Amino acid sequence: MELLDRITKEERALFLAYDQGLEHGPTDFTDVSVDPAKIFELGLAGKCTGIIVQKGIAQKYYWETSVGRAIQTQLPLIIKLNGKTNLLQDTDPYAPLLCTVAEAKTLGAVAVGYTVYVGSEFESKMTEEFAAVIRDSHEEGMPVIGWMYPRGRHIPDPHDEIIVAYASRLGLELGADMVKMQYPHTQQAMRHAVQAAGKTKVVISGGTKTDEASFLQLATDIMATGAIGMAVGRNIWQQDDPLSVIEKLKSIIFAKDSENISL
Ligand code: FBP
Numbered sequence: 554m555e556l557l558d559r560i561t562k563e564e565r566a567l568f569l570a571y572d573q574g575l576e577h578g579p580t581d582f583t584d585v586s587v588d589p590a591k592i593f594e595l596g597l598a599g600k601c602t603g604i605i606v607q608k609g610i611a612q613k614y615y616w617e618t619s620v621g622r623a624i625q626t627q628l629p630l631i632i633k634l635n636g637k638t639n640l641l642q643d644t645d646p647y648a649p650l651l652c653t654v655a656e657a658k659t660l661g662a663v664a665v666g667y668t669v670y671v672g673s674e675f676e677s678k679m680t681e682e683f684a685a686v687i688r689d690s691h692e693e694g695m696p697v698i699g700w701m702y703p704r705g706r707h708i709p710d711p712h713d714e715i716i717v718a719y720a721s722r723l724g725l726e727l728g729a730d731m732v733k734m735q736y737p738h739t740q741q742a743m744r745h746a747v748q749a750a751g752k753t754k755v756v757i758s759g760g761t762k763t764d765e766a767s768f769l770q771l772a773t774d775i776m777a778t779g780a781i782g783m784a785v786g787r788n789i790w791q792q793d794d795p796l797s798v799i800e801k802l803k804s805i806i807f808a809k810d811s812e813n814i815s816l
Pocket residue numbers: 570571572573576577700758759760761784785786787788
């Protein structure tokens with residue numbers, strides 16, 4: 554079994570991202586999406602290839618949803634091991650390790666994620682922690698996803714083509730199985746980042762909520778660049794009908810010929 558098989562289907566991925574409670578605070582949530590149980594139920598109903606949460610949410614909700622234990626086999630758990638709030642507004646961010654690979658495994662995770670703020674003053678601290686996470690995860694046979702986000706005072710434009718390709722390449726160099734990138738605004742830049750990542754697979758994050766049609770067009774554009782899928786939070790669970798957005802996204806992500814769509 555390939556390392557990524559448990560969090561991909563036909564080598565494609567759609568992850569439901571739900572770590573925003575830590576990263577942004579509850580202002581991101583509605584009365585419904587504030588309840589983690591509802592998000593687990595959504596991910597299960599939508600047959601996402603994984604759900605991404607911090608350890609506290611995994612601990613208190615993953616095993617407790619109304620759908621019960623079925624969830625473990627049908628909705629693979631990905632625990633984000635580090636994170637930070639947005640209250641400090643640091644120019645050069647650092648997201649400390651909050652959960653170990655061993656803890657994540659005990660909680661039922663089949664994969665783990667870690668953010669590296671590429672170019673931040675604290676980059677070396679994060680690459681060092683990330684290297685240890687990769688070592689521990691691979692010893693357990695678990696895949697690792699690197700959130701490779703260029704940020705900090707040395708990064709005037711986090712969407713710059715060269716910078717984004719450098720960040721995805723860093724994921725490959727460090728041994729990540731997959732990298733999660735923010736879309737650099739052009740397909741050319743995205744393609745470059747996918748090419749730079751080599752055998753490390755690339756997924757793209759959803760970003761702030763936009764209207765559904767624009768978001769689905771973005772997904773189509775992304776899938777034409779060689780990325781294998783997306784990790785989406787707000788553009789799913791902030792929409793009026795999240796399940797239908799998941800279905801539409803799946804029809805784009807899992808379309809067999811998406812890579813051949815001409816640019
Ligand atoms: P969204 O689809 O809601 O953008 O989630 C993707 C994600 O990477 C989350 O995992 C994370 O909480 C958030 O975006 C971080 O966004 P930022 O660092 O830009 O505030």
